[in-house]
Amino acid sequence: MLAQQLVNGIISGATYALFALGFTLMFGVLNVVNLTYGVYFSTGALIALYATRHFVAPILIALPLAAIATGLIAVVIDGLLLTPLRRKKAPELASLMVTLGATLLLYSLMTAFIGTDIQRFPPAAIDPSAIEIGTVRVSRSQMLIVGTAFVMVVLLLALMRGTRLGLAIRALAENPDVARLMGVDVTLVTFFVSFVSGTLGAAAGILIGLNYNAIQPYMGEAMMLKGFAVIIIGGLGDIRGALIAGLILGLLEGLTAGYVTSTLKDAVGFLLLVLTLWFRPVGLFGRAAIKRA
């Protein structure tokens, strides 16, 4: 029982971490709270769903395709909404408000066209077989989740730490003006970061969609609550913090569902969020500088 709860916790924790990573990356580098991020989660899952349904693409092809397509959507949204604000050096709440409006717009457009009914992957796309080790059961799609999350996180860390592009991204995070003076093409790097965030959000959406096999436009909204909790617990803009906070949240939710009650599960994240704000607003590792007015 305990082992199974822990395994389930790690699986949801991996998706939370993956989801929060893109969100915190956007905040840390671009210095905006982009609320359309939840839409990428839904969009990714929906594109993958239609790819598997109408083009009978295997999930291993649909997943990267949908993630890349969503990444491009994220670049367009950033270019339309946030680039003008950045140029005007608008306060950060302006970016929050504009993306909030865009989120409502996009969700309601999606529901206007495809409705809010729960849609499912075709049975062929999901391998129902599972591996049992003792009493613990792990399905193939759950292994795909952990595997994909792991690969994406490793790639992201390698990109950030080991390449010139990663250096440019970190420079942009530190100070956009100085980065520009040092020859960083700020516009290009900004779009690249939006693209990476979009793919991360979409990948998380597809993986969660596979795990629960229930997809509908507003699924990203419920996920945003976990996203907020994870990035605040981990520290805004802190990649390592988001990874660990994601896993912690997944594990605690698993344990709550197993030992307390499953209805309380969704409140765990918010409780942790409020506790973090009260007692440790800088997040787990306290690296992110907190602006106090």
Next chain:
Amino acid sequence: MYEFLDDFLFSYQSLIYALGINGLLALSMYVVLAIGQLSLGQAAFMGLGAYTSALLTLKLGAPFPLVLLASMAVPAVAALIIGAPTLRLSGVYLALATIGLGEVLRIAFVNSELTGGALGLSGIPEKAGYTLIFSCLALALIAFVLVSRSRIGRAMEAMREDEIAAGMLGVHLPRYRMSALVASAMLAGLAGALNAHVSSFISPNDYGFDAAVTILSYALLGGIGSPFGPVVGAIILTLLPEVLRPLHDFRLVFNGLIIVIAVLFMPHGLVPWRIRRTGARA
């Protein structure tokens, strides 16, 4: 013929109620925006007020004035719990925490038996009416105009323009932020209670993300230069889908679009005038 008239009056009546209630909600958004903060918990505060009032009326049969007071007190406590840690930090934290509050409350309302789960509560007696709703709106407006004309209004405007400078000039920032958030929660709670007692039915979905963003769109459309702006915004956005029927299906798309346009292209909204302060020479 009479049936038609009855139908017409019935829908007309709920529209007029909605104008007043949405006006109050727009004002509750205004208080927070006026000091340069962003709370996305207005729908959650409204829901808290609505559920508190409905439960008190239905389960305990409490007298209505007491119900109204309680429906303001409960959201105020929630605002204190969320606001105390976040208001010390940058504005992003309040915004994120209040969206979180809305989501958690929705989950709580859906899962609790006391609140009737996803079906909500029905059969709430109709205790509020035109007079009460519009007196509340008028009182709130008058109070805000008086506040804007006073020293407090000047401090609020200074905070919105440049918080650090305002702090240097002796504005007690934490006190203003907290008072604004609590006042806003109380107004939203009151609006929720009034709404519950005219529509006889409430459900968790009335207070979700859509509602929170819609309330923000009222304030941004009207502009936050004066308390009249948000009310005008609320009136327009409540009436427009009724007048332009085709817009009705895309109401939420439109509300979202309003926010995008307002932030990008018309930061002062439709009502850009400000209220002159007394003693402006001093």
